[in-house]
Amino acid sequence: MTTTQNTTAGTAGTTVTQVRLPGQAAAPDGPIDPFMMYVMHHAFRRDLAGFVRCAPHTPVPDRATWHALQERWSLFRETLHHHHAGEDAWLWPLLESRCTSAEKAVLDAMEAEHGQIDPLLAACDDGFAAMAAGADERSRDNLTDVLGRTQEHLATHLAHEENDALALIQQYLSEDDWATLEKRFGEDNRLRDLFRVAPWAVKGLDEDAYRQLRPRIPGPMWVIARLGSRSFRRGERRAFRYDPDVAI
Template identity: 65%
Template sequence: MTAQLAGSDNPTQVVLPGQAAAPDGPNDPFMMYLMHYAFRRDLYQFARTAPRTPVDDHATWQALHKRWALFRDTLHHHHTGEDQWLWPLLESRSSAAEQQTLAEMEAEHGVIDPLLAAGDAGFARLAAGADDAARLELADTLRRTHDRLIAHLAHEETDALALVQRHLSPQEWTDLEAKFGEDSSLTDLFRVAPWAIKGLDGGDLRSVRTHVPKPVWLIARLCLRRFTAADRRAFRYDPDATR
């Protein structure tokens, strides 16, 4: 889906499943929204699947542990870029009230990081062989991580992205996106590209395709079959997974 104010010359804003807002403005933070979509999708699926995965199915827990690492690494990279480059740049141009929003963004990252570490530990324990108590603890961790991250993404989309539209020029936004990708390798692209578009179909998928550079889109489609096979092994006990 897309959204644009009537009569506006600003770029059309992408609205993907679960997205809380898409503030109008001169910038096109499409990749931000796509990452947010993928983070939401993953946490819903981890939270659904972990309580249903038998504790003695070690191969599936190992697959889930590896899949969690992809989610965690991508989220960590995303949050690091915001903390290092995006929030400081916005803070230098913001009012006191707007700076409070940015302080809240950083504080929310600080709450989410320990939950991700707890998820790491929980998946590692179950991949190595654990019991029902460990699975219950992990399920609780995933539920709390889900609740915190979903609230944070909605806050970011509603308030922080409005500051991006208010204070940054399109060239500045383009430069920031380049910084976000500076330490990413080709291997990272082959991992993340198919992951990002998982679950999109219809108009949402077509909208994403119009925004993604053609080489990146080709990599995503090229790697999608292999990614999907591994993904299905990890989430084999998800009752809502597409078979």
């Protein structure tokens, strides 16, 4: 991670070299290094793309694979819920206390978009449960459709957040503010959770992404990701065995 002097806002300070990952819409300049937010966004985009590809190709009678997909969906769902709940509880209120009235519209939109995505996620929950219980081709078609709409809505939301909400973060939060928020986001994580989430978070990152993230992510987290990777890959092979585009 490198820094340069930032004088574009009219005040002295530093600008962190921002992480840029595949699919990311923007990375506003500023003193905060929200790299983990970008990692999570990459993982959310990656997962939904995988579910959208895989669902229509998974045979309806293969209930074992649908059970594996349902379990894998639960990991995505829990992680996304934790991410959005933390933003709604801590991040947006902190920004709202500091930004202008006009800028609060961005934060109102963030919460509203979370509310629009939630029913789609619930419909996906129901769809995966139905397929795992033994459903029909129409149920699979319905699940494929709602997964596509979920992907579209979440992609729009993440791009909005990266372009506009991250700009407010860079403008109004200090490094100490961000460190406190990151601690709050992680305070309920158990070691068992880290062994699930760490290999999930770094799945599919290319060499350039690893180069950017290596000095940012603490060494113990890389160790946990490696230790959990074998079990994680087994689960990926079970769930995404019919993915037409990706070799697990």
